[in-house]
Amino acid sequence: MDLSFEWIIKIIETNWPMFLRGAGVTLLIALIGTIFGALIGLLAGIIRTIPIPERGAKKGFLKFINIILSVYIEFFRGTPMIVQAMVIYYGSAAAFGWQMNPIIAGVVIVAINTGAYMAEIVRGGIISVDTGQYEAAQAIGMNHVQTMTHVVMPQVIRNILPATGNQFIINIKDTAVLSVISVTELFFQTKTVAGNNFRYFEAFFIVCIIYFILTYAVTLILRYFERKLDGPDNYIVVGNQAQIEAGEHKGIGQ
Amino acid sequence: METVIDIQRLSKSFGNHEVLKDIHFSVNKGEVVCIIGSSGSGKSTLLRCVNLLEKPSGGKIIYHGENILDDKHDIHAYRRRLGMVFQQFNLFNNHNVLGNCVIGQMKVLKRSKEEAEKVALKYLKVVGMDRFVNAKPRQLSGGQKQRVAIARALSMEPDVLLFDEPTSALDPEMVGEVLKVMKELAETGLTMLIVTHEMEFAKEVSDRVVFMDKGVIAEEGSPDQIFNHPTGERTREFLKRTLRAI
Ligand SMILES: Nc1ncnc2c1ncn2[C@@H]1O[C@H](COP(=O)(O)OP(=O)(O)O)[C@@H](O)[C@H]1O
Ligand SMILES: [Mg+2]
Numbered sequence: 001m002d003l004s005f006e007w008i009i010k011i012i013e014t015n016w017p018m019f020l021r022g023a024g025v026t027l028l029i030a031l032i033g034t035i036f037g038a039l040i041g042l043l044a045g046i047i048r049t050i051p052i053p054e055r056g057a058k059k060g061f062l063k064f065i066n067i068i069l070s071v072y073i074e075f076f077r078g079t080p081m082i083v084q085a086m087v088i089y090y091g092s093a094a095a096f097g098w099q100m101n102p103i104i105a106g107v108v109i110v111a112i113n114t115g116a117y118m119a120e121i122v123r124g125g126i127i128s129v130d131t132g133q134y135e136a137a138q139a140i141g142m143n144h145v146q147t148m149t150h151v152v153m154p155q156v157i158r159n160i161l162p163a164t165g166n167q168f169i170i171n172i173k174d175t176a177v178l179s180v181i182s183v184t185e186l187f188f189q190t191k192t193v194a195g196n197n198f199r200y201f202e203a204f205f206i207v208c209i210i211y212f213i214l215t216y217a218v219t220l221i222l223r224y225f226e227r228k229l230d231g232p233d234n235y236i237v238v239g240n241q242a243q244i245e246a247g248e249h250k251g252i253g254q
Numbered sequence: 255m256e257t258v259i260d261i262q263r264l265s266k267s268f269g270n271h272e273v274l275k276d277i278h279f280s281v282n283k284g285e286v287v288c289i290i291g292s293s294g295s296g297k298s299t300l301l302r303c304v305n306l307l308e309k310p311s312g313g314k315i316i317y318h319g320e321n322i323l324d325d326k327h328d329i330h331a332y333r334r335r336l337g338m339v340f341q342q343f344n345l346f347n348n349h350n351v352l353g354n355c356v357i358g359q360m361k362v363l364k365r366s367k368e369e370a371e372k373v374a375l376k377y378l379k380v381v382g383m384d385r386f387v388n389a390k391p392r393q394l395s396g397g398q399k400q401r402v403a404i405a406r407a408l409s410m411e412p413d414v415l416l417f418d419e420p421t422s423a424l425d426p427e428m429v430g431e432v433l434k435v436m437k438e439l440a441e442t443g444l445t446m447l448i449v450t451h452e453m454e455f456a457k458e459v460s461d462r463v464v465f466m467d468k469g470v471i472a473e474e475g476s477p478d479q480i481f482n483h484p485t486g487e488r489t490r491e492f493l494k495r496t497l498r499a500i
Contacts, residue, residue, distance in 0.1 A: 132344035135307055136403075140358035140410055141334025150357055154348040235350075235389035 007202040015193045022189030023210055025103065029178065029185060030171035033110025037171075038164050040111060041118020044069050048119065049126045069119065076116035082177040085109050089181040102183040110175065114167050118160070121167075125159035126152070158229060165222035169215045186210065256283040257316075258414050258445055259304065264313035266296075266303055273299045275469045277313070281414060281447055286440045288456040289449045290480075291466035292492055297449040300466070301418050304447070305336045334362050337407030337415040341423050343399040345391040351378065351402050352387040355409040363410065370409075377408040381435050397428030401435055408439075415439070417448040453496055457481050465489050 012019070048069060053059045076084065089105050092098045100108075129152050137147040176187035186207060194203035259281045266274040273296045281287055289297050302308040304315065306322070306329050314321045322332045346354050355374035359365045365373070378384040381401035391399055400420055407415055420436070421429040433455050440446060440459045450456055456463055456477065463480040465473040465488075473486045484490050 130342075130344070132340060132342050133346060136338070136340065136344035136346065137358075138307060139305055139333060139336070139338035139340075140406070141330050141362040142358065143330050146361050150361055151346050151348065158348065231350075231390065235386065235393055238385045238387055 004202055004205075007197075007199050008206060011193060011197060011199060011202055012206060018189045018193055019186070019206065019210060022184065022186035022207075023214065025184055026172060026175045026186040027214065029103065029106045029110055029175050029183070030168060032107050033175075034114055034164065034168040034171050036107070036111035037114020037167065038118050038160075040115030041120075041122045044073070044115065044119035045122025045126060048123050073116045073119050076113055080177075081109065081113050081174055082180055084113065085178055085181050102178070102181050105181060106175065106178040106183040106185070109178070110171050114171060117167060118164065121160050121163045122156065125156040125163075128159055129155045161222075161226060161229070165218070165226075168222075169218055172214050172218065173211060257281070258283050259447075260314075260316040261304070262314040262316065264300075264303060264315070265311050266299055266308060267311045273469050274303065274310075277471060279464060279471060279474065281445060283413075283445055284443045285461045286446045286448065286459050287462045287464060288460040288477075289447070289464045289466060290451070290453070290456060290492075290496075291472075292495075295466045296469040297466050298418050301338075301416050301447065301449055305333055305338055305416060307338075330362075334358075334410060335413045337410055337412035339400070339403050339407055339415065339417045339420050341419040343391075343396070343403045343423070345399055345403055345406070347391055349391075350387065351383060351389050351391075351394075354391070354402060355406045358406070358410055373411075374405070374409050377405040378402070380408065380438070381405045382431075395428060396424045397431045400424065400428075400432045404432075404435060404439075414445045414447060417446065417450070419449050419451065421450070421452060451496070453481070453493075465492065467492070 047062075047065060050062060052062050052066075085105070088109055089100060089102070092100055092105075133151055133155065134147060137151040142150070175183070175185050178185055179188035179191065182188065190203050190207040194200045197203065257280050261277055261279050264274060264277040265272065277300060289300065291297055299308060303310045310323060313323070315323055317332060317335075320327065322329065346357065349357055352371065352374055355378060356367070356370040359370035359373060360367060363370075375384055375387070378387065381404050383398060383401050383405060386394065386398065386402075389398075391402075394402065404415075404420075417436070421432050424432065429452070433452060436446070436448070437455070437459055448456075448460075458477075460477050463475065463477050464471055465480060465484075465486070467488045473480060473484060473489045480489065481493065484493060
């Protein structure tokens, strides 16, 4: 029973529920953390692209918010997530006496972190939408909200989608650091399994494969969605006017 | 003759750079007015002031007897009565051809999807793009994009259609197809205000030609007057330069 391969089989056989639960927790934290992080980033990115008026009370307020956002972004991008996890988890216990649920703490940390990265990505995504798009919408009489909802934001979302997917994949891997605050995610479970058997190589080899399957599956799913969103590469030249008017916009190739 | 837009003492400055000075002119219903002039003379700025993409620094824009520069005026309601065709097309990248022509009708004019599509198809047919309803802007040539942009503006059934150098960003072989559409529109009696460098086109389709120079209207008159008997020194110089270049 000293061959690694046999140990790998044995560990999977006896511990698969733990790996599965760990993978579930990892995916859950990464997914919810990425979604909330993207929302934080969207909000922060939008606020940071609002043109600052030349004078008035709005100017001071906006400047103040922008400073807060800059501090937030720079601070969370400039410190390791593993350290942030310790500070937030033990800090909230020491300062307020909160015993945070580790999974909730994990989601909060991932979301805040992702938000800091996404804020810059969203800002870039907004800036990269040509001003002509905005002007064309204004020119047909759309107001600001209509312009944003029907023209600008759909393009921003499309622009930031690859970066958001990338962030999700990074989060799947980086949730491993949450084991320091006893979140029972995949890495934490693996440490337990390895400790029970004293088979460190085998246990971590297995989890290595699991992480890869998770990230690769997510990559494929995201690619599928991106392609779906872009629509077909070719358009169909419609041949028959009567058919268009009947509402058949597809499949009338000529 | 019914005046659609009447511009009085319009001025526009960017910082201390005065780009438009004391502009007076009006567009009548059914009229085709071409604005010519050298680059930097303020033609685009004038057009953009007319539909308030730029806020004029002074003067009045009278539309249906009301000064739309009054604070109380709803600029979105005014803008939807004006169509604009841009040099760079500016088709909505997140919509296909049909979507580009439908979205404004549905969201701004509150038309139903069915009605909006019917209207869109009617105007896409006018510009010869009805067979491309499914295409995305990135899949079209420049000439096709500009024709869709014209259909998008027409779908809003505006009182006036503004064009800012609609053929300047096109490859030479595509200029013709866009000018042909514009000529046909002019013949239907649509009110059009066109900034153009296409002198032959201006000569042929306009009821009136406006020559701009350094932020003022230097000369204005019938095409025959402007092209064959210009009175201003600057007009003559400009025409000599541009017509020789062709
Ligand atoms: N947004 C702007 N900010 C500052 N200056 C501008 C702006 N837009 C136009 N101008 C200036 O106004 C003048 C007229 O420009 P424009 O109306 O584009 O001329 P035209 O369309 O006749 O070529 C130019 O000197 C240009 O540099
Ligand atoms: Mg111009």
